[in-house]
Amino acid sequence: AQSVTQLDSQVPVFEEAPVELRCNYSSSVSVYLFWYVQYPNQGLQLLLKYLSGSTLVKGINGFEAEFNKSQTSFHLRKPSVHISDTAEYFCAVSPGANNLFFGTGTRLTVIP
């Protein structure tokens, strides 16, 4: 079985400051890893994904994430956040070609 834990339900951060959103997962098989962003009243948009290869993955809007197999983590980072980054962020795992298992989300609020 797969599960995803996003330890921080809310993360406030000042504009232009760095941010890290934490994600840990558990799985009995190899998984693919994803981060999605959800803006108010919108669907989910893919930020980045890890399928294989380099453990440092770069995504859209200046975000990146690092896959750490030993710690079963896939934390999302951005060196300098903008007001427009205020949104809900979801970490997800996929055991193969099928469905996604999502965490409960982290609400990032960027403070001017």
Place this chain on the structure above:
Amino acid sequence: EAGVAQSPRYKIIEKRQSVAFWCNPISGHATLYWYQQILGQGPKLLIQFQNNGVVDDSQLPKDRFSAERLKGVDSTLKIQPAKLEDSAVYLCASSPAHNEQFFGPGTRLTVL
């Protein structure tokens, strides 16, 4: 490229009433998913179609929920009768291949 379309965007009904949601995936995407996202939680898969066949419906409450994907293109999700706990956002996603899912804007259902 047009995205995943869903309608209606909002729906308010009373408990025990019926409701239906419609999804039109991105053209050419063989796989279609319906997710339920309860407030404060991550999306949870209800059903996955591959063309017009069901791949996974293990989380679909079949006593009240039904879904179909006639002709392997658009899909409808129905709830009959609705309960208070069905209040949620219903997200449709489609995928052209393994793992990358594209989400629609969702339908927000409120059951009174």
